Amino acid sequence: MATRAKPNKKQNASARGKKPAWLGGIGLRQVRMFCGLVLFTYLLSHFLNHALGNISPEALHAGVLWHLEIWQFLPVAILFYGSVTVHAGLGLWALYQRRQFRWKTLEPLQLVLGLSVPLMIYSHVIVMRLGNVLYDQDRLYPQVLYNYFVASPSYRAWLMVAVMLIAWTHGCIGLYVWLRIKPAFRRAMPWLLAAAVLIPTLALLGFYQGGRTVAREAASPQWQANNLAPANLGTPEQQQTLEAIGNGFLIFYLGLIALALIARAVRAIIERRGGMVRLTYDGERSIRVPKGLTVLEATQRHNIPHASACGGRARCSTCRIRVLGDPATLPPPSPREAFVLASIGTGDDPSIRLACQLKPTQDLTFLPVFPPRNVAAARKAARAARIGEERYLVSMFVDMRGSTKLAESRLPFDTVFIVNRFLGAVSRSVIACGGQPNQFVGDGMLALFGLAETPREACRNAVRAAAAIGAAIDELNNFLGHDLPEPIRFGIGIHSGEVVVGEIGYRDHMVFTALGDSVNVASRLQDMTKSLGCETLLSDELRATAGLSEQALPTLELEIRGRTEPMLVCVVERAGDLVAVLNEDLVLA
Structure with missing residues (x-):
């Protein structure tokens, strides 16, 4: 009879102590975001009122x-006031923790607006809420509007308008930072923008209209008797008590802000005295920074370009680095960093870390996984071409294979950066061989050759570019080998012929491009590389114009969609093999 092995006590304890995977994705930013959503919901409700x-x-x-x-309602009130306390506390923590505020203009603006709201609204909240809780004062809109529009100087009403706009702007910035990486944000953005403008406008108009009505009715003694009694406004002693509480809160809050600023200064002194670490970037540039900075903060402080799509929030992995050396000397990853690394399949590799989270305590040499693209594509002769001009050009279509499958298993920012690296490698190869990247469509590109060359030079340069692309993608695959489930594959289609060049489009959206049968044929040849299992298809007509021998490349007769007669094409299994073809042709020449 089969027996079942009993798990030991250590295994049971380990299983009980293991946290659910989704908890690893919750950090201080996620808590602050949730609290902010609660407060924004309250603000939206208040504005609609x-x-x-x-x-x-x-x-x-x-x-x-x-x-x-x-x-x-008690559970909602607990959630609301808890969110107020936590959100304000995390705002002060952000003031202390953030070492630099020059990454994004919105970040310091959002922080300043958020910290200023309690300073502008504390007296209103204390009078309204504490007056009701402590003394059962019944203050509603008539009393509040009377205070702002009749009893107090006019600047009090303007102060309330300012705090409404500041609080709303702070919340909208937070929503934008959260939603901007969501796939549906671009489609929803016009509607969200309309709501962001319309709701506060209606709220301010309602506030003004209510104030006018109260100012008009307040002249009536009967109205004053019904709305300005001690049951509504409280006794002078109660008002003095509430004012004293407000003054205490003001001193306490300003003290917390001062404490955060002092703590920042003390931390900077301690870090300088605590020693420096040397960071070697990409094996080329070394910088010395105080201990306590993240790798991303250090590179940003020294103006070293470093990929970071989410601004250092650990919401993507584009800033990740490969540590060269012993990763055991590094501080362990935080739960949020471990969650992000696990989500992209590198959680088991201790040498892969997020630059925005890693704070090295010893000298560190690292290699960025996604270096920022620094290539400016040449745009020669494009604008000078006349509309409708006929030219002999070579059209090259290059397409990345499997990007859709890649996107299914990666964070959106990672997919975009990998596609950009691919297009960057292709563009550099095209430009180096005298071509011009012309159009980018998804993960594909159209390049043109011959804008300032003879037909023979254009054809040879296109063949040379295809070989260079093959070598560049091989190098890219070696570089990203640890981060890709399989090597990047691609297809190239090349054809030459007469085309019409010029600018097409509408008003400010004009682009220079080429139209004609040879462009369509090049696109279809690129599509056919999938079924033929090769990297490059080029027309035999282009081979002949380039002056390559007939024996240099194997040929095949293919039916091309849209053409009545079959076409003779050259099949190149690997684009890099074209280097040997070009070298052999030079020897024969």
Whole structure:
């Protein structure tokens, strides 16, 4: 009879102590984001309530009763005030933690706006909430609007307008930073922008209309008796108590901001005295920085380009590096860093780390996995071409294989960077051989040769570019070998002939390109490399124009979609083999 092995106690403890995978993706930023969403929901509810003032005072009053019913419900109130406390605390922590604010303009703006809101709204909140909790004061819209539009100087109303706009802008920036990497954001952006403008506009108009109504009705003694009684505004002693609480909060909050700034200064002194570390970037450039900086902060501080699509938030892996040396000397990855690395399949490789999270304590030599692209494609002779001019050009279509499959198993930013690296390698090869990258469509590219060359030179340069592309992609595969499930594959189609060149498009969206049968044929030859299992197909007509011998390349007669007669094409299994063809031709010459 078969027996089942019993797990030992250590295994049971390990299983009980293991956290669910999704918990690894939760960090301080995710907590701050959740709290921010709660606060933005409250703000949206409040703004919609203000907007009811455009209808009538009765609608404004009915709306605030519903608003209070929801947000003073005990579980919701606990969530709301907990979110206020945590969000404000994490904002102060961000002020302390962030060493630089020049990466993105929105980040310091968002932080300053967020920290300024409590300074501008504390007295309103204390009078409204604590007055109700401590003294059961019944302050609603009539009392608040009377205070801003009648009893107080006019600047108080403008201060409330300012804080409404500041709080709304702060929330919208947070939503933008969160949603901008979502696939549907671009489609939803016009609607979100319309809502971001329309909602505060209606709220401010409702606030103004309600204030005008109260200012008009406040002249009536009966209205004052009904709305300005001690049950609504409290006694002078109660108001003094609330004012003292407000002053205490102001001192306490300003003290926390000062404490964060002092802590930043103390940290900088400690880091300088604690020693420096040397970071060697890409084996070429070395920098010395204080301990405590992340690798990304160090490279940004010294103006060294480093790929980082999410701004150092550990929401992508484009800043990741390969550590050269013993990774055991590095600090262990944080839960958020481990989660991101595990999501891209490199969690088991200790030499792969996120530059935005790694804070080395010893000298470090590393290699960026995704160096930023620094290539500016040449744009010669394009703008000078007349509309409708006929030219003999060589058209080359290059397409990356399997990018869709790659995107299914990778973070979006990683896929974009890999495709950009591929297109960068192809573009450099084309430019080096005298061609011009003309159009980029997804993961494919159209290149043109012959804008400033003879037909023979253009054809030879195109063949030379195909060989260079093969070598460049081989080098790219070696470089990214640890990060790709399989090597990058590609297809190239090349054909030459008469085309019409010029600018096409609409108004400010004109692009220089070529139109004609040879361009279509090159595109279809590139498609046929998939079924033939080769990297390059070039027309025999191009081979002959280039002056290559007939025996240099194997030929095949193919039916080309859109052409009535079959075409003779040269089949090249590996694009790099064209180097030998060109060298052999030079020897024979």
